Amino acid sequence: MVDLEVRRLGVTIPSKFVQPDGKTMYLQANVCPCGGGGIGTSVYNFNLRKLVLTPGSDAPATELPSDANLAAPASGAVAISKSSQSGSLALLNDGVTTGSETDSDDEVKGASWWGYEWPAKHRINRVEFTSGAVSAQGGYFTGRPRVQVKVDGSWVEVGAQSVSPAYPGDASAGANTTYTLTFPTVETDGIRVIGLPGGTRSFTSVAEVAVRYVAQLADGGFEAFGSGKPAWIFEGTAANGVDRGLGFAHSGANNGWIRTSGTGWSALTQKVPVVPGTTYKVGSWINASAGLPDGQGRFGVRVGSQDLASKTFGASTGYVHHEVTVTIPAGVHEVTVYAGFNAPGTDTWIQLDDFTID
Ligand SMILES: [Ca+2]
Numbered sequence: 612m613v614d615l616e617v618r619r620l621g622v623t624i625p626s627k628f629v630q631p632d633g634k635t636m637y638l639q640a641n642v643c644p645c646g647g648g649g650i651g652t653s654v655y656n657f658n659l660r661k662l663v664l665t666p667g668s669d670a671p672a673t674e675l676p677s678d679a680n681l682a683a684p685a686s687g688a689v690a691i692s693k694s695s696q697s698g699s700l701a702l703l704n705d706g707v708t709t710g711s712e713t714d715s716d717d718e719v720k721g722a723s724w725w726g727y728e729w730p731a732k733h734r735i736n737r738v739e740f741t742s743g744a745v746s747a748q749g750g751y752f753t754g755r756p757r758v759q760v761k762v763d764g765s766w767v768e769v770g771a772q773s774v775s776p777a778y779p780g781d782a783s784a785g786a787n788t789t790y791t792l793t794f795p796t797v798e799t800d801g802i803r804v805i806g807l808p809g810g811t812r813s814f815t816s817v818a819e820v821a822v823r824y825v826a827q828l829a830d831g832g833f834e835a836f837g838s839g840k841p842a843w844i845f846e847g848t849a850a851n852g853v854d855r856g857l858g859f860a861h862s863g864a865n866n867g868w869i870r871t872s873g874t875g876w877s878a879l880t881q882k883v884p885v886v887p888g889t890t891y892k893v894g895s896w897i898n899a900s901a902g903l904p905d906g907q908g909r910f911g912v913r914v915g916s917q918d919l920a921s922k923t924f925g926a927s928t929g930y931v932h933h934e935v936t937v938t939i940p941a942g943v944h945e946v947t948v949y950a951g952f953n954a955p956g957t958d959t960w961i962q963l964d965d966f967t968i969d
């Protein structure tokens with residue numbers, strides 16, 4: 612469980628140094644002084660790096676939503692990066708958001724990344740990335756960093772990602788600044804924040820990367836990016852989608868929509884992790900067309916097909932805020948937030964935006 616940059620010479624794991632547990636050993640590698648790796652020297656060195664192997668497990672993830680950092684050292688998380696200027700990534704998960712490590716390595720890199728691999732799978736829906744030092748030479752991403760997870764050994768972009776605050780994509784991203792990336796729950800044994808490094812020396816910096824599985828709604832404002840699975844699921848037979856930059860949003864550029872001339876129930880839904888016994892306020896903004904009869908729109912929270920709390924609505928002349936308060940029953944760790952309507956058989960639509968859970 613270690614990310615090795617093996618562009619080195621004479622890579623060996625000498626059996627002399629394999630420890631009695633059979634899992635702890637030392638990796639020996641050299642870099643040619645003529646290649647820039649040994650400035651001020653003219654000889655190869657004997658360089659050992661400790662290597663600890665942990666057998667992997669394919670067992671399903673078991674954690675429930677909490678505020679715990681799943682990348683804390685006790686989790687067995689192994690920090691990974693493109694490069695490490697100091698040679699140690701211990702700063703990534705020491706719980707301290709000051710300090711700085713960089714992947715400055717005199718290479719014009721196509722990508723920089725900071726993250727973790729674990730010997731077992733975890734449920735994850737939030738990454739808090741804190742930058743390190745920033746200068747004109749580097750320390751920031753050009754454009755927006757993205758979250759990728761390991762799927763069957765390959766890195767795959769996570770869908771429906773949101774970042775808060777917005778990432779500027781230049782040096783104004785700032786030093787020791789935390790950006791929270793949220794997305795629908797994924798189950799994985801590897802995660803990283805990746806992007807194009809900026810600055811005249813092409814590198815990024817980091818002070819901390821925290822990984823969590825929390826009670827949260829993903830892409831409540833329909834502004835998310837990422838090519839993977841969407842946050843919202845549609846149920847029913849109506850036409851539906853996302854308006855992008857059409858001026859119909861409650862806030863931002865985008866909103867969800869459902870429209871039909873038919874009949875029957877149609878809704879957007881999302882499964883949301885929750886903590887039993889906790890009381891949540893769940894909100895949405897919905898604009899319903901003139902054709903929607905009173906009481907035929909419904910916004911709420913359910914477990915399976917059982918409503919925990921809901922509120923009906925009809926036609927409106929603009930966005931209306933709907934909110935329900937729900938206390939999660941014992942033993943329930945996931946609820947479904949939904950908003951939709953029973954269609955009257957004439958052209959009817961709703962626009963949806965800014966779902967929240969607090
Ligand atoms: Ca740290």
Ligand SMILES: [Ca+2]
Nearest residue numbers: 832862863865
């Ligand atoms: Ca929006």
